[in-house]
Amino acid sequence: MKKSDIGVCIVMYGVCAFFLYMTLQLPKAAQIYPLCVIALLAGLTTLHAVNMIIGAFRTGITDGLENFKDFLPSQFVSIFLMILIYIALMPYIGFYASSVLFMTASLLFLKVKIWQIVLSETAIFVLVYCAFTLFLEVRLPSGTVWGF
């Protein structure tokens, strides 16, 4: 049994409870299908929990964090925060400005050489401009703060 699987089961039960609460707000006829799916997910999670308990008796308990052995928390959290800030800033300062900020900040954080930063940013923005602005004619967010 892996300790991490306990978390998986808790999250899955949480998802079931959340959807169950919302399903009960629906009219009766619309409840049946979501209830069946919730029951399926809850049933499979229970089966997994039972397997875990049997496994704990048979093979003991491990932390189950093998997938995290190379995990660098500070690097991951920093980049994830940068992504969140990037997406949050996009409607305000526009796609290109926020992307330049995000890419420069993350590449500097990851210790990429300046000439590589300039080269990779140029390549990405030329690609995005040609593919999305010229070819697909997508109107990318221009940013509310600039008053466009």
Place this chain on the structure above:
Amino acid sequence: MTETLSLMGMGFIHALYPVNLLAIAAGVTIGIVIGCLPGLSAAMGVALLLPMTFSMEASTGMIMLGAIYCGAIFGGSISAILIHTPGTPASAATAIEGYQMTLKGQAGKALGTACIASFFGGLLSCISLYFFAPILGQLAMKFGSPEYFWLSIFGLTIIAGVSSKSMVKGLMSGALGLLLSTIGMDPMQGVKRFMFGQSSLYEGINVTCALIGLFSMSQALVLAEAKIRQRAQAAKFNDRMILTKSELKEIAPTIGRSWIIGNLIGILPGAGASIACFMGYNTARQFSKHKELFGHGSYEGVAGSEAANNAVTGGSLIPMLTLGIPGESVTAVLMGGLIIQGLTPGPNLFVGETAKMTYTFFAGFVLIQFFMLGIGLLGCRGFAHIARLSDAILIPSVTILCVVGSFAIHQNYVDVVIMLIFGVIGWLSRKFGLNNAAIVLALILGPIGEKGLRRSLLLSGGDPAILFSTPVCWVLIVLCVLGVLSPILMDRMTGKQQDHSS
């Protein structure tokens, strides 16, 4: 018969339009670049570039996605041979012999063999695509609502069961995807379900956003969590890439055997190119006249692995196009591409106007193989340098492409947020052994299954016996049971092949 032949002919004429040739050239090049970059996968590449095909004609868009798929499967061999790091899991067996050849100064020959074998493997797989797809399509014409319900359950059980280490976790992923697929308007009652006040969720979660998040954004997060390592310098090579007549003659039987293996594995839902490459490699060793060269740089080994993994491509499209059952992540993403173009995978793809699109795609798939050979042979040296591109540059680049790609779908900011949420779900799912392919497949198949189930019950006045009323239903039920049991078989197959290779 005459009609099919005429459709095939017309397909080739349409596929030869300059726009389609341009799409093939661009798709193959992008695919090879993605494939040769360790850390990026074929599914991720196809998902990332899906939005680019929106404004294209359906056939052109599908041809481009197919080109990325084939290019990525081949591209993995370049880094496998030159830096001993398979670009994709499909090239894991190629690395064994390919890198040994590089150490012996035969990198050019190894790459040439990989190009030729990939070309023939992919080209021969088109035969089965042309032959089996229409037959299965005709069979699927007989399906009604109860059959479609069971078909979607079969699709889910097979992918959930086969592509996860734990069968129960795979099924849990499928059930989670099913639950997420209920977001949006109830198809029978017209009631808003779980929309959190967002009108953009009216038609449910956008599958493209989910695909980009689950396969591409999650990959960027996976790259962001580990130490950025400098990749090994790609070996320089000056030897000839073109094989001699006698060498071609020697690898021909190996390619033939690997084609059959790859094709069968491709058609089987759940088994993919990563299994095929090991099976192709082991079979090449079994039948080789120079067994002693295996492990020390055998080009027969490279040919066996590469022909098999590329033969999977054509085969894997058959269940996806005819029955709407994608056997692995890449075909699940390709199916998303079809749906975005307003097409429903299944028998309807082989009738009327849609058949023209399907046969143009098939013809395009044949042409893709020729482009792959040409671009592969001419560009190997350049692609080898790209294989060294640092993860540090890939992380923000992939993130920006995910953001712009998901925004481009409806030019809607909510889609970007949904993509990010699915990126996090995808990352967590990889970390805790759940299955992204099953989640996305459930998102696609969920509404089909729900409609099938509820329509059947409506027709029968609520009597569930209708779900067991035809022999096809029973065949599909048996297949569902086999789908659930298949992990045991697959575990044995994968274990055996890897043991043989090591």
